Amino acid sequence: MTMVGINESVKRREDPRLISGQGKYVDDIRLPGMLHLSLVRSPHAHARIKRVDVSRASKMDGVVAIFTGADLQEQLGSLPAGWVLPDLKQPKHPPLAVDKVRYVGDAVAAVVASAPYLAADAARAVKVTYESLPAIVDAEKATKRGAPILHEGNADAGGAPNNVAFDWEVNGGDYAAAAKKADVVVRERIVNQRLIPNAMEPRGVVADYEPASGQLTMWTSTQIPHLLRLLFALVTGHPEHKLRVIAPDVGGGFGSKLYIYAEEVITGIVAKQLGRPVKWIEGRQENYLATTHGRDHITDVEICGNKDGTITGISCEVNANLGAYLSTFAPLIPTILFGIMLVGVYKLENVKCKVRGAFTNTTPVDAYRGAGRPEATYLVERMVDRFADAVGRDPVAVRRKNMIPAFKRGKAVATGVKYDSGDYKKALDKALEMLDYPKFKVEQRAARKEGKLLGIGFSTYIEICGMAPSAVASSLGAGAGLWESSLVRIHPTGKATVYTGTSPHGQGHYTSMSQIVSSQLGIPMEDVEVVHGDTAAQQFGTGTFGSRSVVVGGSALYMSLQKVVAKARKLAAHQMGVPEKQVQFANGRFVVEDVPDKSMSFPDIALQCYLAKDLPKGMEPGLEAVSFFDPENFTWPFGCHVAVVEIDEETGDTKLVRYVGVDDVGKVINPMIVDGMVHGGVAQGVGQALVEQAVYSNDGQLLSGSMMDYAVPTAEMFPNFETARTETPSPTNPLGVKGAGETGTIAASPAVINAVVDALSHLGVTHIDMPATSEKVWRLIQGAKEERRKARQGSRNGRKR
């Protein structure tokens, strides 16, 4: 029996199942009579479909049915964007392409057979005749005159002229005036490369339709079962109450399972057409083509300020690649979640940001861990270093000089948002203390004398989390409320089942939510069950993304627990014959003040609620409560991450030798879980900085199309992470938490690249685009040496003359 509180590293309750092979992911589900679906996908980045010939495929062994886009056009509908910016162009997105394909991997036909291999073989035998069209993959070139147009026609006809999906901007202060007055303006062109999320479990769907009742049940690897049910109903017309969506164990997501996908609609509708269970499981290469990608910005950025180290403004123009269609949250990511973060943790009064979202013949781009915030943080933290270099000051000193002073309750910044609470210098100081910065500087100088390239990089980041105040989100384009829900059901024996609207995919909600319950009711964690990810079991919920689950979902749970305790206290007072205010609740017992031996336990009261033989007048029997929590503001976690790298001058190979991360995520429920999430995020951020990159050929073929070609970081790339926390509670929710799922990814990339640039700074290097692969670093070193040689030669020649 474990009574647990908050801020305790309780071992995860989900682990005994998962380490012994008892996890149940979508592909582990088998239903009687189940069929298997395989998709015919376009090998062309841009082409007209002239003919789909299924005659040979349909005669093959085990084939039950084949559907083309034209066959199911009515039933499948069109996938919508769930976030609508002003003047957003919203071209149709048919789950199965009808007349045109727009990226390699666009689905053209669905083949259903009795076994997966047979379905895959038959899919290969479907003959599609294409008329190939010129393709465009670069977001900047896509909107130039003469580029091939993906969605033809004007906006009213569902087209996107010039491939522009939106033009969005945010402004604060007056950047132009600030730049004019500034001593120094530093410019850079920065590419934030495209990434592939790589959840270890590819996506998958099992759909089961019962014709007599009209009930459709769908198991899918998703972060948003409730939103998915709503969207499926809206897209296909299938009644919402006749659809049950279940997210079983989900093997990672990182944002990539946060949408309504074509395959979910196709598998559900095909099961309905056939009246039999149908399974679709994504292969890894298929995942690289069909599951959303992340990032992909080309940015011209400027930072300005004075010689004393004061930064006065930042400005950027971004070309954001959206891929071929608008994925569910695609319009949100490179705009609001990016632009409003450009102030960072600094007293930066002048901000100008313009973002153009472009359609290209590539896989759709949407949220990937951090989603917009890593892109913003990378720009800000990279440019702060560039600025420090330009004014000849230490990057740590420049950060400290410009930091917003500590505040506990709300700080409005130039992009129009209000940070919740912060103490940025504290996190910086803690990181410096862990690091011993002066000692490092001495080591670095000594190393350089020996020809060793050692570099250090800082990232004092901030992020926007805990999505979100629904009214604010709605005013910015959200198509759904972003509150979260809970139901707490106390059983007659005093045990509890709690139902959360969040839907985990590795975050350990079973444990964290149990801890919240145990801490509030004083019952052992083993007496708590947590139910999530099943639309038939829970009230509507929003889901798990944007580091929101404990912030919004945990708070909703906390509210229901308070309601349960309030009712139980009222009943305890009634049964013990004392006024309610004399009853204290602690450690699972209702005790009469100053009469310690007069008490009732929480299970005693639970039983009384259900026996209902002696309730106060007007009290209903039973003991349960439901709550919907809609926060007043977002939360704003922050911190300071530091990377130390060593570069091999001969090969350009960069080794991460130390990594210090100090995060402030407010109050913490389970430190072990938070540490783990920070580590994972850091690994992804380091991966982006050093090795990861999705590469397309100019004609739209994904060259990094398998795990053989795309570098997912491995264990040998990393040192032990040195992590710590400061604690600045958030005033926006009752738990004081800020969210911890994304900190590492947001903080790590700029820290690592700043370290790489620092290691090469004595050679005159000021920037390198990610990923800093050994080839790129080697070329940079050779180039810098060549420049120096020429310069020396030039000056010698000059002297001779």
Add this chain to the structure above:
Amino acid sequence: MAKIPIQFTVNGEPREMMVEPAWTLLRTLRDELLLTGTKEGCSNGNCGACTVLVEGRSVNSCLVLAPEADGLEVTTVEGIARNGKLSHVQEAFVQEGGLQCGFCTPGFIISATALLRRNPNPTEEEIRLNLAGNLCRCTGYDKIIKAVMRASAAMASGGAPAT
């Protein structure tokens, strides 16, 4: 395709079955023997989620054809715990928090078990190198490495060997 007979031992139990020559060991374990603990993450030997022990050595079961397993001894994650008792490796993963979504975990449990059988006292560097064939996107590997070190220490302090 004509099926052929194979005999092999899976988690200590002798098995006789008919397999198609093109079936992988992974597919055979998951779809025929219903041992779904072993996962398919990439099907081309890059991610390690399908790792099983064959004759005590860790292999990617997606790259082994079922007929190749004829006459051999195979252990999957379901065969690691004995009589309901977790192995040192499994116990250490729980204690250190060495997993999050759990999808890659069966492969890591197997690879770590194989490593510690071969080398009961590996250095951190050896662990990192030996587990580089298993990908994890959640943990950043930190707690996985600590879990393997913990399991190694538990074995050294006189506990029963990791199965």
